[in-house]
Amino acid sequence: MTADAETRDAKPGADVEIRAEDGRLASGFIESVASAISSNDAARVRELAGDLHESDLGDLIETLEHDDRPKLIELLGKDFDFAALTEIDETVRVQLLEELPPETVAKGMRGLDSDDAVYILEDLDEVDRAKILDQIPALERVALKRSLDYPEDSAGRRMQTEFVxxxxxxxxxxxxxxxxxxxxxxxxxxxxxxxxxxxxxxxxxxxxxxxxxxxxxxxxxxxxxxxxxxxxxxxxxxxxxxxxxxxxxxxxxxxxxxxxxxxxxxxxxxxxxxxxxxxxxxxxGGVTGDEEISDPVFYTARSRIPWLLVNLVTAFFSASVIGLFEGTIEQMVALAVLMPIVASMGGNAGTQTMTVAVRALATHDIGGHNARRLIRRETLVGLFNGVICAVVVACIAGLWFQNAQLGAIIACAMVMNLVCAGLFGILIPLGLERMKFDPAVSSGVFLTTVTDTVGFFSFLGLATWWFGLGGPH
Amino acid sequence: MTADAETRDAKPGADVEIRAEDGRLASGFIESVASAISSNDAARVRELAGDLHESDLGDLIETLEHDDRPKLIELLGKDFDFAALTEIDETVRVQLLEELPPETVAKGMRGLDSDDAVYILEDLDEVDRAKILDQIPALERVALKRSLDYPEDSAGRRMQTEFVxxxxxxxxxxxxxxxxxxxxxxxxxxxxxxxxxxxxxxxxxxxxxxxxxxxxxxxxxxxxxxxxxxxxxxxxxxxxxxxxxxxxxxxxxxxxxxxxxxxxxxxxxxxxxxxxxxxxxxxxGGVTGDEEISDPVFYTARSRIPWLLVNLVTAFFSASVIGLFEGTIEQMVALAVLMPIVASMGGNAGTQTMTVAVRALATHDIGGHNARRLIRRETLVGLFNGVICAVVVACIAGLWFQNAQLGAIIACAMVMNLVCAGLFGILIPLGLERMKFDPAVSSGVFLTTVTDTVGFFSFLGLATWWFGLGGPH
The missing domain is CATH 3.10.580.10 (CBS-domain)
Known part of the structure; x- marks a missing residue:
C-alpha cells in the first residue's frame, strides 16, 4: 500500500485499517467492530464505524453475523447513515428492515435523497412499507409514493425528486x-x-x-x-x-x-x-432470478432447480436419440465412447456464438443491417473450426481404435455439428429476441438440445449407415 | 414514439429520423447517407450527418459499408468530429485510421480531449502512431506520449490531462x-x-x-x-x-x-x-480475446479455435473414462443411452455455481470472511438439487428401461455428480483466483472435466459393481 492510499483510508480517531490491499474490508477491522458490538461498547462502535462512507458501512453490515447487524445500527444511533442500506444485498436489507422498529427506519430515511429512500422501500412487502411510510411527513410521503407508483425497473423508480x-x-x-x-x-x-x-x-x-x-x-x-x-x-x-x-x-x-x-x-x-x-x-450460466451471495441454502437451491429440471427434460430428449441406435452401439461400443466428444464440441462452439450474439443483442449491436452478415459469419466460422477439430479428432480416434473409417465418420459428424452450432447459436437468440423473449435466459437450453441431438444423430447415424450395423430399431 | 422523443431526435435541416424506436439507427437514415455518399453529394452528407452526436456518428460509421467509411469522413471534412472514432469497434477504427492520411488524423485529433486521443492512438502499431504524433504540436504530443507510457488498461491511459x-x-x-x-x-x-x-x-x-x-x-x-x-x-x-x-x-x-x-x-x-x-x-462463454461483432470470418474463427482445442483434449479425457467400461456397456447398452444425462446435469449445476462464484470474485463480494460459508452452501445446494433430480431421473429411467435397479443406480450417480459440481464449481474459481489466474477464463474447462469424469465414472462404475458386469478391462 502506498503512502497515499494509507492517508486516504486512515480515519481520525480510528486506529484500525479499514480496507485490506485487495479492496476488501480488512478482517482486523471487522473483528474490532464485532467485539465492540458483543461488549455493547457504543463509544467504540461509533469511533470505529461512525464516520464510515455509506458504501464501507454497507459492506461492514453484510460481513457481520446476522444478529450483530441490527445491534450495530442500534449502537450507532443517530450516527448510522441509512444510505448504507442501499449498498447491501436485498436479502440482508429486507431482513434487517423487518427487524428494526418502523419509527427508527422512518426517522433514518428522512435524511436520504428520494431515490435512496425508494430503493430501500421498494423491496418491502405492502404492510411493512405502509408502516414506515406512515411515519414520514406528508410532503415527503407523497413524493415517495409517486416514485413507487412508477413500474419496477423504470426510470421513475431510480430518479431523485430533489433537483435545482x-x-x-x-x-x-x-x-x-x-x-x-x-x-x-x-x-x-x-x-x-x-x-x-x-x-x-x-x-x-x-x-x-x-x-x-x-x-x-x-x-x-x-x-x-x-x-x-x-x-x-x-x-x-x-x-x-x-x-x-x-x-x-x-x-x-x-x-x-x-x-x-x-x-x-x-x-x-x-x-x-x-x-x-x-x-x-x-x-x-443458468442462474435466473435474483439470487444473491448472502442467500441461504434452501432459497438458493429452490431458485436454481427449475433450470436444472428443464435441462433434465432436454437431456432425456438427447438420450432418446441415442436410444434409436442401441443396436448399433451393441455391435460397436467404440461409438458410445466417442459420441460425447461430438456432442460436447458442438455445445462449446455453439455457446461461443450464442454468447457473442446475446451480448450484442443486449447492447443493441445487432440490427437489421448486420444480422444476415453475422449469420453467414457464424456459419462459416463453424465450418472452418469444424474442419480443424475434425482433422484432430479423426487422427486421435482413428489411432485409438485402430480404425481409419471410424476416424472419417467422427470427422464428418464433427463438421456437421459445428456448422449447426454456429447457425443455431445465432438463429436461436435472434429468434427469441424477435418473439420478445429474453435471449439470455433461454437460448442455452434450445442450443444444447440442437447440438446434442445433431451430435449424437449425425455420428451414430453415419456409423450405422457406413458400417451397415444394427440400424434404428 | 412520444412527441418529446421526436423533438429530441429531430434535427434542423434534416428530414429523416435518425433512430428507430428500438434505439438503433433507422435504416432509412442509413440509406440516405449511403446514397449521398455514393453520389458524392457533400452538401447532403453534411446536412444529414454534420451535426450528429459523436456516438450517433460512430454508430453510423460502423453501419456503413467498408468503402463508404473513409468517404464519409472525407465528405464531412472539417465537420467530422473525430471523437466519433472512440465510439466504434477497434477493428473498424484501426482499419479506418490506416486508410486516412496521417495529416487528416492529426488535425482531427487536435480538437479532442487527451483521453479520447489516447484511446484512438493506443491500438495503432508503432509506425502508424509515430506518423500521426509527428504531426501534432510538441506540447500536446508530450502529454499524449506521457499517457501512452502508462501500462495498458491503467488509469493513466484513461485519464484526461486537461483539468482545472x-x-x-x-x-x-x-x-x-x-x-x-x-x-x-x-x-x-x-x-x-x-x-x-x-x-x-x-x-x-x-x-x-x-x-x-x-x-x-x-x-x-x-x-x-x-x-x-x-x-x-x-x-x-x-x-x-x-x-x-x-x-x-x-x-x-x-x-x-x-x-x-x-x-x-x-x-x-x-x-x-x-x-x-x-x-x-x-x-x-469460451470467447477469449478481443473479438468484435464487426470482425471477419477468419479472424473470428482463429480467435475461437484455441478454446475449442482445449475442450477437445478434455473431451477425450472423459471419453477415456468411458473407455474403461467398454465391457460393461457391451452387456448393457442402456448405460450408454443414459450416461450423458448424468454428465450433462453435473455440467449444468456446476456452471450455475461457477457463474455466481466468478461474478462475486470479480466484484470482490467473496473474501476470507464468507468463502467457507459459500463452499458449504454450494455443496449443500448440490446435495439438495441432486436429490430432487435423482428422484425424477430414477423414475423416468426405471420406467423407460423397465429396470428399477438401473433407476436407483442413476439416482446415486446423479447425487454424487451434483455434489461434486457444487463443490468444484466454487473451489475451482477460488483456487484459480488464489493462483492469480483469471477464474472467468479457465474455470469452465476444469469444471466440465470434473463433472464429465465424475458423471461417467460414478454411473458406469456403480452399474459395473452392482450388476457384476464386464468390469474395467
Whole structure:
C-alpha cells in the first residue's frame, strides 16, 4: 500500500485499517467492530464505524453475523447513515428492515435523497412499507409514493425528486445567489434545469457552463436547448443506454407531458449497468432470478432447480436419440465412447456464438443491417473450426481404435455439428429476441438440445449407415 | 414514439429520423447517407450527418459499408468530429485510421480531449502512431506520449490531462472570475482541484459546493480534504470499483508522489465497467480475446479455435473414462443411452455455481470472511438439487428401461455428480483466483472435466459393481 492510499483510508480517531490491499474490508477491522458490538461498547462502535462512507458501512453490515447487524445500527444511533442500506444485498436489507422498529427506519430515511429512500422501500412487502411510510411527513410521503407508483425497473423508480430548477428570466447572478442562500438544495447536483411556470422543461445549464457565463446573462441565453431527457416510464436499461451513448452525468426525467419530475444521476446508472450485465451473465450460466451471495441454502437451491429440471427434460430428449441406435452401439461400443466428444464440441462452439450474439443483442449491436452478415459469419466460422477439430479428432480416434473409417465418420459428424452450432447459436437468440423473449435466459437450453441431438444423430447415424450395423430399431 | 422523443431526435435541416424506436439507427437514415455518399453529394452528407452526436456518428460509421467509411469522413471534412472514432469497434477504427492520411488524423485529433486521443492512438502499431504524433504540436504530443507510457488498461491511459486546478489561497470569487475569463478550460468539468505550487493535490471542490460558497471564502476553507484519488498506474478495473463504491463523477489521478497528473471521468468509467462485465461474460462463454461483432470470418474463427482445442483434449479425457467400461456397456447398452444425462446435469449445476462464484470474485463480494460459508452452501445446494433430480431421473429411467435397479443406480450417480459440481464449481474459481489466474477464463474447462469424469465414472462404475458386469478391462 502506498503512502497515499494509507492517508486516504486512515480515519481520525480510528486506529484500525479499514480496507485490506485487495479492496476488501480488512478482517482486523471487522473483528474490532464485532467485539465492540458483543461488549455493547457504543463509544467504540461509533469511533470505529461512525464516520464510515455509506458504501464501507454497507459492506461492514453484510460481513457481520446476522444478529450483530441490527445491534450495530442500534449502537450507532443517530450516527448510522441509512444510505448504507442501499449498498447491501436485498436479502440482508429486507431482513434487517423487518427487524428494526418502523419509527427508527422512518426517522433514518428522512435524511436520504428520494431515490435512496425508494430503493430501500421498494423491496418491502405492502404492510411493512405502509408502516414506515406512515411515519414520514406528508410532503415527503407523497413524493415517495409517486416514485413507487412508477413500474419496477423504470426510470421513475431510480430518479431523485430533489433537483435545482429555475425560470428562464433569471440571470446567472440571480441563480448563483439563490444557490448560495438556499439551504434545502439536493446534496449533489451537476445541472440546473430551466423550466416554465408549469414545470415544463425548457433546457438545462450544466454547472461548468454556468460558471463560465457572466453574472448579467439570462438563463435563456445560456441554456442548452433540447437536452437529452428520460421519460419516467422508460425502462432503466434504456435510460442507461442513453447515458452511455451520450456520456451523461445526470439527465432530466420528464412525465408524458414533458414536465420535469426528477433527475437521474450517473451513480445510479452505474448500478443499473452492472446489474444488467450481471443478469445476462447469470442467465447464460443458468442462474435466473435474483439470487444473491448472502442467500441461504434452501432459497438458493429452490431458485436454481427449475433450470436444472428443464435441462433434465432436454437431456432425456438427447438420450432418446441415442436410444434409436442401441443396436448399433451393441455391435460397436467404440461409438458410445466417442459420441460425447461430438456432442460436447458442438455445445462449446455453439455457446461461443450464442454468447457473442446475446451480448450484442443486449447492447443493441445487432440490427437489421448486420444480422444476415453475422449469420453467414457464424456459419462459416463453424465450418472452418469444424474442419480443424475434425482433422484432430479423426487422427486421435482413428489411432485409438485402430480404425481409419471410424476416424472419417467422427470427422464428418464433427463438421456437421459445428456448422449447426454456429447457425443455431445465432438463429436461436435472434429468434427469441424477435418473439420478445429474453435471449439470455433461454437460448442455452434450445442450443444444447440442437447440438446434442445433431451430435449424437449425425455420428451414430453415419456409423450405422457406413458400417451397415444394427440400424434404428 | 412520444412527441418529446421526436423533438429530441429531430434535427434542423434534416428530414429523416435518425433512430428507430428500438434505439438503433433507422435504416432509412442509413440509406440516405449511403446514397449521398455514393453520389458524392457533400452538401447532403453534411446536412444529414454534420451535426450528429459523436456516438450517433460512430454508430453510423460502423453501419456503413467498408468503402463508404473513409468517404464519409472525407465528405464531412472539417465537420467530422473525430471523437466519433472512440465510439466504434477497434477493428473498424484501426482499419479506418490506416486508410486516412496521417495529416487528416492529426488535425482531427487536435480538437479532442487527451483521453479520447489516447484511446484512438493506443491500438495503432508503432509506425502508424509515430506518423500521426509527428504531426501534432510538441506540447500536446508530450502529454499524449506521457499517457501512452502508462501500462495498458491503467488509469493513466484513461485519464484526461486537461483539468482545472487552483492554489489554496485563491478566493471563490477569484476562481469564478478565472473560470469565466479563461478560454482553454476543458470542455466539461465537475470539480476544481486545489494544488500546491508543485501540483501536489491538497483537496477538491465540487462545482456545487463552489456555487454554494460566498465569493470571499478561501478555497482552503471550503475544499474537501483527502478526496478519493486514483493512482495513474492503477488498473482501470480497480479505479472503476472505486467510482462505483463511492459514487464518484470524476476523480483526481495522481502519480506516485501524490502530484495531480490528470482526471478520470465517469463516462470513461462506464465504458470500463461495461467492458469488464463483457469480458467476464465472454470468457465464461469460451470467447477469449478481443473479438468484435464487426470482425471477419477468419479472424473470428482463429480467435475461437484455441478454446475449442482445449475442450477437445478434455473431451477425450472423459471419453477415456468411458473407455474403461467398454465391457460393461457391451452387456448393457442402456448405460450408454443414459450416461450423458448424468454428465450433462453435473455440467449444468456446476456452471450455475461457477457463474455466481466468478461474478462475486470479480466484484470482490467473496473474501476470507464468507468463502467457507459459500463452499458449504454450494455443496449443500448440490446435495439438495441432486436429490430432487435423482428422484425424477430414477423414475423416468426405471420406467423407460423397465429396470428399477438401473433407476436407483442413476439416482446415486446423479447425487454424487451434483455434489461434486457444487463443490468444484466454487473451489475451482477460488483456487484459480488464489493462483492469480483469471477464474472467468479457465474455470469452465476444469469444471466440465470434473463433472464429465465424475458423471461417467460414478454411473458406469456403480452399474459395473452392482450388476457384476464386464468390469474395467
Amino acid at each position: 430548477a429555475a425560470p428562464q428570466f433569471w440571470t446567472v447572478g440571480h441563480l448563483i445567489d439563490y444557490v448560495a442562500d438556499t439551504d434545502e438544495l439536493p446534496e449533489t447536483f451537476y445541472t440546473i434545469f430551466v423550466v416554465d411556470p408549469a414545470y415544463k422543461l425548457l433546457g438545462s445549464v450544466p454547472l461548468d457552463r454556468l460558471l463560465r457565463a457572466r453574472r448579467s446573462k439570462l438563463l435563456s441565453d445560456i441554456l442548452e436547448e433540447n437536452p437529452r431527457t428520460i421519460r419516467a416510464t422508460e425502462d432503466q436499461e434504456d435510460a442507461a443506454r442513453t447515458f452511455e451513448r451520450y456520456n451523461l452525468v445526470s439527465a432530466a426525467v420528464v412525465d408524458d407531458g414533458g414536465r420535469l419530475v426528477g433527475v437521474l444521476m450517473v451513480d445510479d446508472i452505474l448500478d443499473v449497468i452492472e446489474e444488467e450485465a450481471d443478469e445476462d451473465l447469470r442467465a447464460l | 486546478a487552483a492554489p489554496q489561497f485563491w478566493t471563490v470569487g477569484h476562481l469564478i472570475d478565472y473560470v469565466a475569463d479563461t478560454d482553454e478550460l476543458p470542455e466539461t468539468f465537475y470539480t476544481i482541484f486545489v494544488v500546491d505550487p508543485a501540483y501536489k493535490l491538497l483537496g477538491s471542490v465540487p462545482l456545487d459546493r463552489l456555487l454554494r460558497a460566498r465569493r470571499s471564502k478561501l478555497l482552503s476553507d471550503i475544499l474537501e480534504e483527502n478526496p478519493r484519488t486514483i493512482r495513474a498506474t492503477e488498473d482501470q478495473e480497480d479505479a472503476a470499483r472505486t467510482f462505483e463504491r463511492y459514487n464518484l463523477v470524476s476523480a483526481a489521478v495522481v502519480d506516485d508522489g501524490g502530484r495531480l497528473v490528470g482526471v478520470l471521468m465517469v463516462d470513461d468509467i462506464l465504458d470500463v465497467i461495461e467492458e469488464e462485465a463483457d469480458e467476464d461474460l465472454r470468457a465464461l
